[in-house]
Amino acid sequence: MASEENKSRRRRQIAEAVWRLAGRVGLEAVTLRQVADEAGVSMRLVQYYFGNRTALLLAALEILNEDAESTARQRIGALGNDISTRELVRAILLELLPLDEDRRRRYVVQSAYFVRFLTDPQLQEIARTADPALESLLASILGADPATTSDDAFADAELLIAFAFGLQAEMLLDQLDEPHALRLLDRILDRVLGAA
Numbered sequence: 001m002a003s004e005e006n007k008s009r010r011r012r013q014i015a016e017a018v019w020r021l022a023g024r025v026g027l028e029a030v031t032l033r034q035v036a037d038e039a040g041v042s043m044r045l046v047q048y049y050f051g052n053r054t055a056l057l058l059a060a061l062e063i064l065n066e067d068a069e070s071t072a073r074q075r076i077g078a079l080g081n082d083i084s085t086r087e088l089v090r091a092i093l094l095e096l097l098p099l100d101e102d103r104r105r106r107y108v109v110q111s112a113y114f115v116r117f118l119t120d121p122q123l124q125e126i127a128r129t130a131d132p133a134l135e136s137l138l139a140s141i142l143g144a145d146p147a148t149t150s151d152d153a154f155a156d157a158e159l160l161i162a163f164a165f166g167l168q169a170e171m172l173l174d175q176l177d178e179p180h181a182l183r184l185l186d187r188i189l190d191r192v193l194g195a196a
Contacts, residue, residue, distance in 0.1 A: 011049050011059070014039045018060035022112035023105060027057065028119070054122060061113055068095070068106055086193050088141055089160065092134075093185060096164040098171050099178060107168055134161060142193075156192050163188050 017039035021030045032053055036043040050056035072095040079091055098104035117123045135157045143153035167184060170176035176184075 007049070010041075010045070012063060014041065014046055014049060014056070015060035015063040018056065019064060019105075019109045022109045026112045027116040032056065054120075057113070057116065058123075058126070061110075064106060064109060068103075071095075071102070085141060085144060086189060089138060089193065090185065090189060092138060092141075093160060093164045093189075096161070097168055097178075097181060097185075104172070107172055111169075111172065160188065160192060 014035060017035050018027075018030070021027070021034060021038055032046050033043050035056065036046045039046070046056065050059055072092070075095070076088070076091045079087065083091075095103075098107050117127050135154060138157035138160060139150070139154040142156050143150050164185065167176060167181045171178070171181055
């Protein structure tokens with residue numbers, strides 16, 4: 001068990017080095033050597049745990065996303081069970097916005113990944129065929145209303161997520177401050193779910 005914990009800790013140490021490099025310089029020119037140096041480990045160790053550069057980048061992104069999901073579950077869980085559909089949907093969408101330093105850092109790193117995915121056909125294929133888990137989750141919540149068809153719920157989920165990602169980009173670029181972003185989010189929720 002200790003060796004599994006050690007392996008997980010070491011993988012995370014290397015993944016965090018990828019995140020720091022992504023946040024500082026992007027991922028286009030990042031090499032295994034740079035990651036090893038940033039993590040304070042040998043390149044051989046990086047290769048042992050991850051193999052090649054593509055596998056390393058994907059694994060580091062997976063760890064980042066798992067962290068984000070875990071934190072989001074805790075934050076949303078703290079709201080309790082007696083919240084409305086609107087409150088739950090809003091809470092999920094708030095997790096997509098850089099509302100604190102942790103989320104801001106995460107989305108800067110994910111933006112670096114986005115650029116990398118645009119230029120790498122292998123990564124593009126992975127992104128293209130990825131399971132739409134977030135859309136499905138939101139659609140299941142929205143579809144709880146008997147007046148909504150499953151197709152409508154999924155389309156509404158896609159619309160809300162795309163809107164939140166647009167807000168995220170503008171907030172990261174400081175084109176939109178938090179109060180204005182939240183007003184816009186509530187406005188789109190009013191349109192999709194009805195006025196609060």
